[in-house]
Amino acid sequence: MTRRVVITGIGVRAPGSSGTKEFWDVLTTGRTATRRITFFDASPFRSRIAGEIDFDAAAEGFTPRETRRMDRATQFAVACTRDALADSGLDFGTLDPHRVGVALGSAVAAATSLENEYLVMSDAGREWLVDPAHLSPYMFDYLSPGVMPAEIAREVGAEGPVTLVSDGCTSGLDAVGYGVQLIREGSADTVLAGAADTPVSPIVVACFDAIKATTPRNDEPETASRPFDGTRNGFVLAEGAAMFVLEELEAARARGAYIYAEIGGYATRSNAYHMTGLKKDGREMAEAIRAALDEARLDRTTIDYVNAHGSGTKQNDRHETAAFKRSLGEHARAVPVSSIKSMVGHSLGAIGSIEIAASALAIRHNVVPPTANLRVPDPECDLDYVPLTAREQRVDTVLTVGSGFGGFQSAMVLHDPEVTSV
């Protein structure tokens, strides 16, 4: 008998909100939370917009020692972990620590701290050699970020398998997929899974400037993220995190837990094509979708909502539309598809987990979040992208997908556990 895995706790930090409830409020009202970069002087950069979070570590309950020790991305992940634990109602003190695991995703991990350290030790870029005496004692952890999942493990007392999944922009999907596999195979009974990234720093902005992947629509920061819109011209960089309590279904039922959704299927494929480019045909993402549906043993027509990657780059939205048509057939035209990146931006490795949270909440509330800022149709993107306004409808089964540098294409199927297989 295959062990089934469900989400019983959610914690989210996304732009425009400071917790799960507010996050869902942003999504369902179609508000956008992207703005002009305030974290540093962005005037030398091509793209000067981001989804920033006004995160107050002290108000979040972090001690000064924790704030010193933990990188910003780690703080986000820990804050989400605390929320997810409280939300799950699970008393981790009663669990066997050996049976608790952690699967955290992050694309650029401690990038922001690395840059801060760089400025100190290089005298703001003047020196090539380094005086080790000027380095933070935490510098090793910024270089080699195993500390991120380690902090989550400490937070919940996990002594089972612990890992950092760093698959670029699909990390947030893949880390949760990894956690699901740990429970299914019996390596753990409970897993804290999710992702965090805090890339709003000069070096990361410069990276995406260099390849023109981010939008230069600097005069319209609130409407700059325009997935599937005919005028889209790049994504909006953002920061964020989401963490989940994953449990085995029967254990969750036995303790009377609220079950957001079952993670019925997950699959990832690679396009083996280009580190940053996408072919038009969406072949590999379509294959991942097919494999995820297959694992969930659900027919494609059961999908009520597709939570798209929808980054707002020219190539992505076209690629993804092709992948939906290829994998879902006629149903691609019937099912609502939307991108929450239109509202909270693209937080690289974190966004996959934030989108899982949105998918689980869509099932809980029977509401499909909209694609904000979608006003001008694109003939190449001709599906129902739920423009501007959220839609109330029955949502039992959601497909969420991600696509990232390195060629990663991932897909996950979440559903109400009462939805039975075909």
Place this chain on the structure above:
Amino acid sequence: MSSPRAVITGLGVLAPNGLGAEEYWKALLAGESGIAELSRFDTSGYPARLAGEIRDFDGAEHLPSRLMPQTDISTRYALVAADWALADAGIDAGAGIDDYDMGVITSTSQGGFDFTHREFHKLWSQGPEYVSVYESFAWFYAVNTGQISIRNGMRGPSAALVGEQAGGLDAIGHARRTVRRGTRVVLSGGVDSAFDPWGWSAQLAGGRVSTADDPERAYLPFDGAACGHVPGEGGAMLVVEDAESARERGAPRMYGEIAGYAATFDPAPGTGRPPGLRRAAELALADAQLTPSSIGAVFADAAGLPAFDAAEAQALREIFGPYGVPVTAPKALTGRMYAGGGPADIAAALFALRDRVVPATAHTTSVPDSYGLDLVLGEPRPVRADAVLVLARGRHGFNAAVVLTTV
């Protein structure tokens, strides 16, 4: 229906003491060390100067010129090790394996750090317009998986894992899991390199690097005089394959089976709970359905600091009894290669199974009696064994264990 068995059909190693799997193995048996003064930059102002550095390797001799400007040195190691592993396994475009049936799962703990240091320098000394168009992916931890996938047309389930020194074994464990879930071939392993001034300093900031200046006395695993480790670079890529698939296509060889794998995490300090290394080893043994008595040798994590060495020795004593199993640490000859260390140890362990000999732990001369450790010293030791255990630990509490058996 039983799960497919995951075997290793190809090896590619780039280590400071040997380029190529067989060369690395020969160097281990001969006790040839790759540890010397770091030559990549002027280390005179740094408290530590010894490294396990790969010399005489030019990526341009092995890779297309278009890949050179877009790759960090660590990615060149990964790509070349992958090429060698695939060639060793007899897998090429004509092997008849579907592209979705080949995945790539790698580990790195440092990413493309030398590359990114240069881009940070350009950004802050010249301006954003000078940052390379390749920086967005040459730096991140998934780069090796992506580049290997592209170079070899592998479109199956792929991933990149980070767990400091334990991450390399986790990647191989995940490759095994992926094969068992139905993918025929997963190219897996890990490499690391961060020998630019910033990467070097960051490693020193970790506080565990030896500042000794005698290459033969700097990294002394399990020695009473252990004083830290020497950082190394490089690692290994392995072809992990469904045994049936390997037989079907007539794979040239099967080095061994990944019979068991487990990962655990240490409890928080101060809880009084025992560390997780012993449990990882025991879980891996249980996973392999083997008892400790069937293990012919242990390839230890070998941190090279007394507290960590004592903890590992204790775990081994508790599992195998005092002096209960031959233990070795080939990494004394290479330095710790972080994510590359575990996969290189697996390559060495597979050769040990093949040749029935365990390489010695170099440089260490005096193991405290209290360790109760049968550390292989001086000369390689013949063993009769059909199973070996490989251990790795990562900073902050990661533990991983792999059991390898003959096929």
